[in-house]
Amino acid sequence: MKTNRRNFINTAVAGGLGAAAAPFSSFGAHAKTGEARPMDLRTRYAYLDDALKKPVFRKELFSAPVVLETIELLRDRENFMVRVRSKDGAEGLAVGHTGLNPKGGGGQSVRNWPVSKFLFDQFQGKDMRDLDALIPGDSGKGGGVPYNIALATLEFAILDMLGNTIKKPVGALIGNIVNPMVTVYQGSRMPELLSLPPEQSLEIVKKDLQETKAKAIKMRVGLAGQLDKDSKAGNEKLIKMARETFGDQMVLGCDGNNKFTVEGGIRMGKILEHYNYQWWEEMVPFGWYDELKMVKEGLRIPIFTGESEAHISTFRWLIANDACDVLQPDQLYFGGMIRSMKVARMAEVFGKTMVPHITQYGLGYIYMLHFISACPNAGKYQEFDTFSTRDANGNQIPIVYKSGDPIVSYDGVLKVPTGPGLGITIDPDYVKKHKVIKDW
Numbered sequence: 001m002k003t004n005r006r007n008f009i010n011t012a013v014a015g016g017l018g019a020a021a022a023p024f025s026s027f028g029a030h031a032k033t034g035e036a037r038p039m040d041l042r043t044r045y046a047y048l049d050d051a052l053k054k055p056v057f058r059k060e061l062f063s064a065p066v067v068l069e070t071i072e073l074l075r076d077r078e079n080f081m082v083r084v085r086s087k088d089g090a091e092g093l094a095v096g097h098t099g100l101n102p103k104g105g106g107g108q109s110v111r112n113w114p115v116s117k118f119l120f121d122q123f124q125g126k127d128m129r130d131l132d133a134l135i136p137g138d139s140g141k142g143g144g145v146p147y148n149i150a151l152a153t154l155e156f157a158i159l160d161m162l163g164n165t166i167k168k169p170v171g172a173l174i175g176n177i178v179n180p181m182v183t184v185y186q187g188s189r190m191p192e193l194l195s196l197p198p199e200q201s202l203e204i205v206k207k208d209l210q211e212t213k214a215k216a217i218k219m220r221v222g223l224a225g226q227l228d229k230d231s232k233a234g235n236e237k238l239i240k241m242a243r244e245t246f247g248d249q250m251v252l253g254c255d256g257n258n259k260f261t262v263e264g265g266i267r268m269g270k271i272l273e274h275y276n277y278q279w280w281e282e283m284v285p286f287g288w289y290d291e292l293k294m295v296k297e298g299l300r301i302p303i304f305t306g307e308s309e310a311h312i313s314t315f316r317w318l319i320a321n322d323a324c325d326v327l328q329p330d331q332l333y334f335g336g337m338i339r340s341m342k343v344a345r346m347a348e349v350f351g352k353t354m355v356p357h358i359t360q361y362g363l364g365y366i367y368m369l370h371f372i373s374a375c376p377n378a379g380k381y382q383e384f385d386t387f388s389t390r391d392a393n394g395n396q397i398p399i400v401y402k403s404g405d406p407i408v409s410y411d412g413v414l415k416v417p418t419g420p421g422l423g424i425t426i427d428p429d430y431v432k433k434h435k436v437i438k439d440w
Helices: 005-014 019-026 039-053 115-123 128-134 145-166 189-193 198-212 235-246 261-275 289-297 312-320 336-350 364-373 428-432
Strands: 070-078 079-086 092-094 181-186 214-221 251-253 279-281 304-305 383-386 398-402 414-415 424-426
Touching: 039 312, 039 336, 070 115, 070 145, 079 145, 092 145, 092 198, 128 145, 145 336, 181 198, 181 304, 181 364, 189 198, 198 235, 198 383, 214 235, 235 251, 235 261, 261 289, 289 304, 289 312, 312 336, 336 364, 364 383, 424 428
Parallel strands: 181 214, 181 383, 214 251, 251 279, 279 304
Antiparallel strands: 070 079, 079 092, 181 414, 398 424
């Protein structure tokens, strides 16, 4: 009998693929038993549109208006933050995207000041109980990653302020807390995994495990600037050696870094299946949605995608057309937690899970933890790089957890901050180094 994706996942649950296979179902599709969904595409879209109509922000928690009186964009060289205050004096603070380059550059698009100014004007003076309506959906030609990063940073600051107002963590404002503890996979070391011999890069990954204590790790394959080529480390060599190095008990996944065609993606996916990897991520170039679906149809291993997407409509298409198994909206690239929760609602309709991509450094893992805490269809393992809070200038962001308990890894499990808002306090002296931008 031909093994299809459902059978592959069920076999994994039963342990038929070896010791490492048990967590497999946490990543793949898990359609609701006894609740068949129509295959007609128009009807599928209708289900998704119904899910999109549901409110996310829990307005009912606030008995009185929370009027946003001031919004400030703060800058210290390449680093940016947003600070908001309500008329009642509650404050919220969020750090923007720090970029993969600690000295600034790519990714630090919150510096697109005109976008921030436009958004500030739309929110200032409004009752934040109407946050759902104020967060834009897909409209016209607007949007995109730079816009979304500015929007997300503002939203995080507002949610921090609102949480401080009623003494609740951010997750409780966008849903019920269903995941107070979050199990993570280790996803760092992309340059090393792609450029160093596996004998060297995997030793570095092993050292990282001493800190994260993760029970799942993501490998990387593909050559920059070309399709279907080996990385300098060697694609199959790395995949094979990682399994040998970490053993059958370790859950392993792989990121294709958008470096494969359909044929190459399927070929590489079959290699991953052979070595019992648990997911295959972002293998085709960005925007190749039909090709992504073709790869999924040619493999049994669950397919991850969505880390670079900026529009709700794209996730709507991916889900309706069953082009992937797991959705990965980045909290910053995609425009915040409310928009991400809308994707989660759509994904849940068709039994798909959420494993958001997180922005490296900054406060990316803090934002991820709060979102996942309220996400009912979260995957078993969530992305995590390091505990670094390095800003865009290369400096550590000094934070104190309001609950008094620092976030540490207990066998690869992180406790979501339980204090009000984002659950952290940023050192006031650090904040003072940032000047309010006035020359729009």
